[in-house]
Amino acid sequence: MSRSNKRLSKTFFSNKTTLELAQALLGKVLVHKSPAGVIKGIINETEAYSQDEESCHAFGGKRSKRNEVMFWRAGHLYVYFTYGMHYCINIVTGEPDRAEAVLIRSVLPLEGQDIMLLNRKGRQKNLADGPAKLAMAYGFGKAHNGVDLLDGASVIYLEDQGYKPEEITQTERIGISKAKDLPWRFVCRKCIQ
DNA sequence: TACGCGATCGTG
DNA sequence: ACGATCGCGTAT
Secondary structure, eight states: OOSOOEEOOHHHHTTOOHHHHHHHTTTOEEEEEETTEEEEEEEEEEEEEETTSTTSTTGGGOOOTTTGGGGSOTTBEEEEEETTTEEEEEEEOSOTTSOEEEEEEEEEEEEOHHHHHHHTTTOOSOSSSSHHHHHHHHTOOGGGTTOBTTSTTOSEEEEEOSOEEEEEEEEOOSSOSSSTTOOOEEEEEEEEO
8 A cells, every 4th residue: 555554552642741642633543443344534523631620530530440441551442331322432641540531522434434334323424423423333332441552453543644634623622511611622624634 | 229410412 | 402311420
Protein backbone atom coordinates (compact mmCIF):
# COMPACT_ATOMS: atom_id res chain seq x y z
CA MET A 1 0.00 0.00 0.00
CA SER A 2 1.20 3.50 -0.82
CA ARG A 3 0.01 5.02 2.42
CA SER A 4 1.84 4.22 5.62
CA ASN A 5 -0.79 3.21 8.13
CA LYS A 6 1.04 3.65 11.37
CA ARG A 7 -0.36 1.89 14.40
CA LEU A 8 -0.22 4.35 17.29
CA SER A 9 2.10 3.27 20.10
CA LYS A 10 3.08 4.37 23.58
CA THR A 11 4.94 7.48 22.32
CA PHE A 12 1.69 8.99 21.05
CA PHE A 13 0.38 9.14 24.61
CA SER A 14 3.68 10.23 26.23
CA ASN A 15 4.14 13.83 27.29
CA LYS A 16 0.64 14.89 26.32
CA THR A 17 -2.08 16.09 28.64
CA THR A 18 -5.55 14.60 28.42
CA LEU A 19 -6.82 17.81 26.86
CA GLU A 20 -4.05 17.68 24.25
CA LEU A 21 -4.84 14.03 23.54
CA ALA A 22 -8.54 14.79 23.11
CA GLN A 23 -7.49 17.08 20.24
CA ALA A 24 -4.67 14.87 18.95
CA LEU A 25 -7.10 11.96 18.59
CA LEU A 26 -9.16 13.89 16.04
CA GLY A 27 -8.23 12.50 12.62
CA LYS A 28 -6.84 9.27 14.01
CA VAL A 29 -8.42 6.03 12.81
CA LEU A 30 -10.14 3.70 15.29
CA VAL A 31 -9.81 0.09 14.12
CA HIS A 32 -11.67 -3.02 15.23
CA LYS A 33 -10.75 -6.34 13.64
CA SER A 34 -14.12 -7.77 14.59
CA PRO A 35 -15.20 -11.37 14.06
CA ALA A 36 -17.36 -10.18 11.17
CA GLY A 37 -14.55 -8.18 9.54
CA VAL A 38 -12.45 -5.05 9.85
CA ILE A 39 -14.14 -1.82 10.89
CA LYS A 40 -12.43 1.57 10.60
CA GLY A 41 -13.55 5.13 11.26
CA ILE A 42 -11.91 8.55 11.53
CA ILE A 43 -12.39 10.07 14.98
CA ASN A 44 -14.08 13.44 14.64
CA GLU A 45 -15.55 14.19 18.07
CA THR A 46 -14.06 13.71 21.54
CA GLU A 47 -14.52 14.81 25.13
CA ALA A 48 -11.94 14.91 27.93
CA TYR A 49 -12.72 13.68 31.45
CA SER A 50 -10.61 13.93 34.60
CA GLN A 51 -10.99 12.75 38.17
CA ASP A 52 -10.57 16.40 39.21
CA GLU A 53 -13.99 17.43 37.89
CA GLU A 54 -17.41 16.34 39.04
CA SER A 55 -18.79 14.86 35.82
CA CYS A 56 -16.09 12.17 35.76
CA HIS A 57 -17.11 8.62 36.70
CA ALA A 58 -14.04 8.58 38.98
CA PHE A 59 -14.47 12.02 40.53
CA GLY A 60 -12.24 12.49 43.54
CA GLY A 61 -10.13 9.49 42.61
CA LYS A 62 -12.75 7.04 43.83
CA ARG A 63 -12.19 3.62 42.30
CA SER A 64 -14.99 1.16 41.73
CA LYS A 65 -15.58 -2.01 39.79
CA ARG A 66 -17.13 0.07 37.04
CA ASN A 67 -14.44 2.76 36.66
CA GLU A 68 -11.35 0.67 37.52
CA VAL A 69 -9.92 0.79 33.98
CA MET A 70 -9.84 4.61 34.08
CA PHE A 71 -6.95 4.28 36.54
CA TRP A 72 -4.85 2.08 34.28
CA ARG A 73 -1.96 3.09 32.04
CA ALA A 74 -2.83 5.29 29.06
CA GLY A 75 -3.94 3.41 25.98
CA HIS A 76 -6.49 1.10 27.57
CA LEU A 77 -10.12 1.03 26.49
CA TYR A 78 -12.70 1.96 29.13
CA VAL A 79 -16.15 0.69 28.10
CA TYR A 80 -19.13 1.64 30.26
CA PHE A 81 -22.82 0.78 30.15
CA THR A 82 -25.40 3.50 30.58
CA TYR A 83 -29.12 4.30 30.43
CA GLY A 84 -29.82 0.61 30.82
CA MET A 85 -29.11 -0.07 27.16
CA HIS A 86 -26.04 1.69 25.74
CA TYR A 87 -22.29 1.15 25.73
CA CYS A 88 -19.79 3.99 25.23
CA ILE A 89 -16.00 3.91 24.90
CA ASN A 90 -13.17 6.01 26.29
CA ILE A 91 -9.44 5.88 25.70
CA VAL A 92 -7.54 6.11 28.98
CA THR A 93 -5.04 8.99 28.91
CA GLY A 94 -3.67 9.58 32.42
CA GLU A 95 -0.77 8.36 34.47
CA PRO A 96 -1.39 5.05 36.23
CA ASP A 97 -3.62 5.54 39.29
CA ARG A 98 -4.94 8.85 37.94
CA ALA A 99 -8.33 8.63 36.26
CA GLU A 100 -8.28 10.57 33.00
CA ALA A 101 -9.81 9.54 29.70
CA VAL A 102 -11.14 10.72 26.37
CA LEU A 103 -14.68 9.79 25.37
CA ILE A 104 -14.89 8.96 21.67
CA ARG A 105 -18.18 10.52 20.61
CA SER A 106 -18.15 10.13 16.85
CA VAL A 107 -16.27 8.72 13.87
CA LEU A 108 -16.55 9.16 10.12
CA PRO A 109 -16.99 5.59 8.78
CA LEU A 110 -14.01 4.64 6.61
CA GLU A 111 -14.08 0.87 6.15
CA GLY A 112 -16.48 -1.96 6.98
CA GLN A 113 -19.62 0.15 6.64
CA ASP A 114 -21.46 -3.01 5.69
CA ILE A 115 -20.61 -4.53 9.07
CA MET A 116 -21.50 -1.30 10.85
CA LEU A 117 -24.85 -1.41 9.11
CA LEU A 118 -25.51 -4.93 10.36
CA ASN A 119 -24.37 -4.05 13.89
CA ARG A 120 -26.67 -1.01 13.82
CA LYS A 121 -29.54 -3.29 12.90
CA GLY A 122 -30.04 -1.99 9.41
CA ARG A 123 -30.18 1.72 10.13
CA GLN A 124 -29.01 3.35 6.94
CA LYS A 125 -27.71 6.65 8.29
CA ASN A 126 -26.02 8.15 11.34
CA LEU A 127 -24.07 4.94 11.73
CA ALA A 128 -21.51 6.20 14.24
CA ASP A 129 -22.18 9.88 15.01
CA GLY A 130 -22.80 9.47 18.72
CA PRO A 131 -20.95 7.66 21.51
CA ALA A 132 -23.45 4.81 21.85
CA LYS A 133 -24.11 4.57 18.11
CA LEU A 134 -20.38 4.29 17.55
CA ALA A 135 -20.01 1.53 20.14
CA MET A 136 -22.90 -0.37 18.58
CA ALA A 137 -21.55 0.08 15.04
CA TYR A 138 -18.16 -1.30 16.12
CA GLY A 139 -19.72 -4.14 18.10
CA PHE A 140 -18.16 -2.96 21.35
CA GLY A 141 -19.51 -4.20 24.68
CA LYS A 142 -18.43 -5.08 28.19
CA ALA A 143 -16.15 -7.79 26.85
CA HIS A 144 -13.89 -5.05 25.48
CA ASN A 145 -13.54 -3.15 28.74
CA GLY A 146 -9.84 -3.02 29.65
CA VAL A 147 -8.46 -3.95 26.23
CA ASP A 148 -4.94 -2.56 25.71
CA LEU A 149 -4.84 -0.66 22.43
CA LEU A 150 -1.02 -0.57 22.63
CA ASP A 151 -0.70 -4.35 22.69
CA GLY A 152 0.48 -5.40 19.25
CA ALA A 153 -1.84 -8.40 19.35
CA SER A 154 -4.94 -6.39 20.17
CA VAL A 155 -7.87 -6.49 17.75
CA ILE A 156 -8.72 -2.90 18.70
CA TYR A 157 -6.20 -0.16 18.06
CA LEU A 158 -5.54 3.33 16.68
CA GLU A 159 -3.96 4.13 13.35
CA ASP A 160 -2.43 7.25 11.84
CA GLN A 161 -3.38 7.38 8.17
CA GLY A 162 -2.36 11.00 7.81
CA TYR A 163 -5.83 12.50 8.15
CA LYS A 164 -5.70 16.02 9.54
CA PRO A 165 -8.68 17.68 11.19
CA GLU A 166 -9.99 20.73 9.42
CA GLU A 167 -11.26 23.49 11.71
CA ILE A 168 -11.42 22.08 15.23
CA THR A 169 -14.19 23.61 17.32
CA GLN A 170 -14.04 23.52 21.10
CA THR A 171 -17.28 23.57 23.13
CA GLU A 172 -18.76 22.54 26.43
CA ARG A 173 -19.42 18.83 26.94
CA ILE A 174 -22.77 17.26 26.14
CA GLY A 175 -25.27 15.36 28.24
CA ILE A 176 -23.75 16.03 31.65
CA SER A 177 -25.27 17.82 34.64
CA LYS A 178 -22.10 18.72 36.54
CA ALA A 179 -19.01 20.69 35.49
CA LYS A 180 -20.96 21.90 32.47
CA ASP A 181 -18.79 24.99 32.11
CA LEU A 182 -15.57 23.23 31.07
CA PRO A 183 -14.94 23.51 27.30
CA TRP A 184 -13.56 20.02 26.96
CA ARG A 185 -15.38 18.86 23.82
CA PHE A 186 -13.59 18.89 20.48
CA VAL A 187 -15.26 18.47 17.11
CA CYS A 188 -14.13 18.60 13.52
CA ARG A 189 -16.46 18.31 10.58
CA LYS A 190 -13.92 17.08 8.08
CA CYS A 191 -10.52 15.45 8.04
CA ILE A 192 -8.23 15.79 5.03
CA GLN A 193 -5.50 13.36 4.05
C1' DT B 1 -32.33 -4.78 50.28
C1' DA B 2 -34.15 -0.34 48.22
C1' DC B 3 -33.97 3.68 45.40
C1' DG B 4 -32.71 7.26 41.98
C1' DC B 5 -30.35 8.33 38.15
C1' DG B 6 -27.51 8.40 34.04
C1' DA B 7 -20.78 10.85 29.51
C1' DT B 8 -27.94 8.21 25.00
C1' DC B 9 -30.95 7.21 21.21
C1' DG B 10 -34.93 7.10 18.38
C1' DT B 11 -39.41 8.51 17.66
C1' DG B 12 -43.14 11.99 17.85
C1' DA C 1 -40.30 16.65 24.35
C1' DC C 2 -40.30 11.86 26.09
C1' DG C 3 -39.96 6.92 27.08
C1' DA C 4 -37.01 2.85 27.09
C1' DT C 5 -34.35 0.09 30.47
C1' DC C 6 -30.97 -1.62 34.09
C1' DG C 7 -26.33 -1.46 36.49
C1' DC C 8 -24.14 1.21 39.73
C1' DG C 9 -23.43 4.09 43.70
C1' DT C 10 -25.34 5.56 47.82
C1' DA C 11 -28.37 5.25 51.47
C1' DT C 12 -31.19 2.32 54.70
